[in-house]
């Protein structure tokens with residue numbers, strides 16, 4: 001398995017005395033070449049899992065590995081491309097400068113980086129702003145530069161935290177096409193999203209998280225065959241978990 005998460009738990013402090021589990025004994029394995037959609041309501045723990053995979057934060061218990069390498073080992077990061085939930089750049093830099101920096105950090109050859117920049121900016125419909133400073137970009141343009149930076153070194157594993165966030169329908173289509181291309185090229189994509197229609201279209205499998213626990217993990221084909229598809233299933237599972245395990249009546253939908 002290219003991503004292997006075992007019994008992962010992350011506690012955060014809440015006030016002085018109490019702690020809440022943001023991730024609660026999560027076990028999950030993603031195969032090479034899979035497009036995996038990671039879903040869950042706000043605060044379910046998706047970004048926390050992603051931050052652990054990137055080794056930005058440490059788990060309280062359990063393990064996470066990329067290509068069999070524990071995520072704490074810097075070697076594990078060599079094969080990852082990462083898009084944060086809210087990408088942020090120095091706004092006096094241009095797209096070209098940011099992407100060149102990203103490519104150099106990944107130890108790529110300058111000429112190769114140049115080619116890759118042109119290719120990615122064309123795909124993301126940003127070629128015309130290559131030499132413009134980021135401060136002149138709209139929110140959706142910054143998001144697309146974030147994606148280009150995640151992909152500059154053609155990573156084996158792409159971990160994308162809400163890649164469609166802030167994008168218009170055309171931007172979403174561009175990102176969806178890029179994800180499908182990555183799958184065709186044997187790349188693995190692990191992404192979180194609240195846009196269930198995108199998840200249904202793009203993913204081989206989905207995992208549904210609530211309060212840090214995995215409520216469902218499985219194939220999207222089976223879901224579509226079921227009545228109501230992913231949206232209905234998502235709402236039912238989360239409502240049921242809230243009612244049965246947390247005494248809350250959500251009354252969603």
Ligand SMILES: Nc1ncnc2c1ncn2[C@@H]1O[C@H](COP(=O)(O)OP(=O)(O)OP(=O)(O)O)[C@@H](O)[C@H]1O
Pocket residue numbers: 012013022040041042043044045046047048049
């Ligand atoms: N640094 C922190 N300190 C304390 N609690 C935190 C911290 N970061 C996250 N949390 C809590 O951990 C839980 C999971 O948060 P996380 O950001 O992982 O959720 P998410 O599923 O990514 O949510 P969203 O869909 O809103 O982005 C939430 O209850 C959140 O309040």
